[in-house]
Amino acid sequence: MTADDSYDRLDDDDYPAYTMGRAAEMLGTTPAFLRALGEHRLITPLRSEGGHRRYSRYQLRIAARARELVDQGTPIEAACRIIVLEDQLEDAQRINAEYRRAIETVHPSAAA
Template structure:
């Protein structure tokens, strides 16, 4: 079955006005978030901002932080750090998966060994 655009959380489906209405914020607020590089929605061929479901979730997150008194500069840095953390978690997951492959008994039968430790001496 073919995925439809609205199945993709990154598909830019919503206009500035639609998002402002959904989140009950001013359109100027959304423009300012874009101008301050807090969130960068896609653009239509006519240059209009188009928001994905993922963008909308980020705007909600930003709005909560702003409501708690954080500056846009601080919010932008938090978003950057959250992205870095997510990337590091993905890398860690990949490294753990590779380690499990190396520790797998079938892999060891074929001459592949994992790192020293857990009962394996260093060579």
């Protein structure tokens, strides 16, 4: 991998660029909170060659949402479930919108 490849990956939402300590600092939480999210299978950090947890920007957004819910008094187990359900709802809404666009393309009068 060249230096240019490394810089290109910084724009990749899924690239595990952040150490556990840095991720916890950015979120204003503790490494234990991030480990708990992993134990509840909300996020699964990748491991460096040395075995250290590494997090992507996408995972940090999920962890930030979990922290928001927990800060509001939601138990961590429930917060993790809520986030999974929110993600599933978003996927279903996207699929539904794609389906409607496809139907409208084939049957323009069905848009009503």
